[in-house]
Amino acid sequence: MPRATRLTLAAAAAAGLLALAPATTAGAAATAPPGTGWTLAFNDEFNDTTVDTAKWNFRTDVKAYSAQRAQNVTESGGALSLNLKKEAYGGKDFTGGGVISKKKLRYGYYETRAKINDGAGWHTSFWLMAGDGSTTYPADRRTEVDGFETDSINPTKTSHNVHGWRGPTTDGAVHYGSGHYDTGLDLRDWHTYGFDWSETSVKFYIDGALKYTAPYTPDKGMHDFTSVWLTSIAYGTVPDASKLPSAAQFDYVRYWQRDYYVDNDGPGAYGYATSGTWQRSSLTGWTKDSPVDYACAAGAKATWKPNLRAAGSYEAYIRKTASSTGGDPAAKVTLDNGGSVTTRTLDERSGSSGWVSLGTQTYAAGTGSSVSLTASGTGCAHADAIKFVRR
Structure with missing residues (x-):
């Protein structure tokens, strides 16, 4: 949506003129975040009459004061509505809802435009997690990134967080957060929420203004793929039944990509191939629970091909796995x-594991570029991951 249009809508919302109006104009253009090289890679404008179940799962858990129901999620008037009800279901007295993307995503810029409900007792959020x-x-719960978490009892306050989990328990979890702060805005009106998730940090924005930056160092190897969650549940305090039924609404959700990673397994292995004999090692790779491949015979080759959605200047890297006892001291890296x-x-036999720069060049869009690693036969070469970072 053009910036001028957003400002006009925001002014109208502040005046209370959009309470019953459609969320957005159908077919509004998706504008990219600040900077160059961004490409829209996933989105839903919510301009249909039903939820696109090819893109979304429904939230169906029972938690805190509510059970979540697929029936509570509707789409009309250019908005996704999470309908909040006083309703006995699943052993609870209230029902909420939400959607979770089937597509798994990683680093990039995420954005939504949303408004919370009026009336205490509901926790509405835009977040990432498995x-x-x-x-x-x-x-498989690892990284959680909370674009916003707002409790309707405090409609001007929100928080932004990064959590590092280690599976279904909270043991060893680490947390970075803004704290629950006053935005100075009425979040029952429409506002735009975005966050830029990179390998080293997450930057959180409201209406284009940077509000908080969290380091992204939750745990070794947590570079996992996550789903987008848009949800509202009864949480924190018993909901004010006099304000029900009500709804939290989302205008759209969009994800832009700028940097490209290719792994040796998992969702990021879309462009990975090998020739010769390769095996899985016991060494932990760049991503958690992802061991690297190794080959000891001369000429065995691993190749990574990124699918660059936009042409431009990128710095290419290969992930080095150092092994002082068995690493290949003369593995050949080829950048095509x-x-x-x-x-x-x-040289995998000296130094430490980490990213090794292959230089910055201008690349065309598509799959015409590649990085390959070829074993010399003197020791064992290790194949893990490559990345192309926009410069």
């Missing part, structure tokens, strides 16, 4: 930029 909505304690080839030697 899972399908049946529980908030899935076995659309037929322009450069090579270098990667």
Whole structure:
């Protein structure tokens, strides 16, 4: 949505003129976040009459004061509505709802435009975590990024957080957060919430203004893929039944990508291939619970091909796995930029594990570039991950 349009809508919302109006104009253009190289890679404008179940799962857990129901999630007038009710279901007296994206995403810029309900007792949030909505304690729970968490009892306050979990328990969890602060805004009106999640930090924005920056160091190897959650549940205090039924609403959700990572397994292995004999090692890779591959025979090759959605200047890196006893001291790294080839030697027997820069170049969009690692036969070469970071 154009910035001028957003400002006009925000002014109208502040005046109370949009309370019953559609969330947005159908077909409004998606504008990119600040900076260059962003490409819209996932979105839902909520302009249909039913929820797109090819994109979304429904939240169906029972937690705090409410049970969550798929029937409480509706789409009309250009908005997704999470309908909040005084209703006996699942052993609770209230029902809420939410949607969770089926698509798994990682680093990039995430944005939504939302308004919370009027009336105490509801916790509305825009966040990332693993899972399908049946529980908030899935076995693969690792990174959680909270774009906003707002309790309707305090409609001007919100918080932004990064949590590092270690599965379904809270043992060893680490947390970074803004605290529950007063935004100076009435969050029952429409506001835009965005966050830029990178390998080293998460920057949180409201209406384009930076509000909080959290370091992204929750735990070693937590570079996992997550789902987008848009949810509202009864939490914190018993809901004010006199204000029900009500709804929390979302105008759209959008995800832009700028940096590109290719792993040796999992969702990020879309562009990974090997030739020769490779095996899984006992060494932990860049991502948690993801061991690296290794090959000891000369000529065995691992290749990573990123799918660059936008042409531009990128710095390419390969992830080095150091092994002082068995690493390949003369592994060959080849960077192929659309037929322009450069090579270098990667010594895995000295130094420490980490990203090794292969330099900055201009690349075309698509899959015409690649990074490959070839074993020399003197020791064992290790294949983990590569990345192309926009410069």
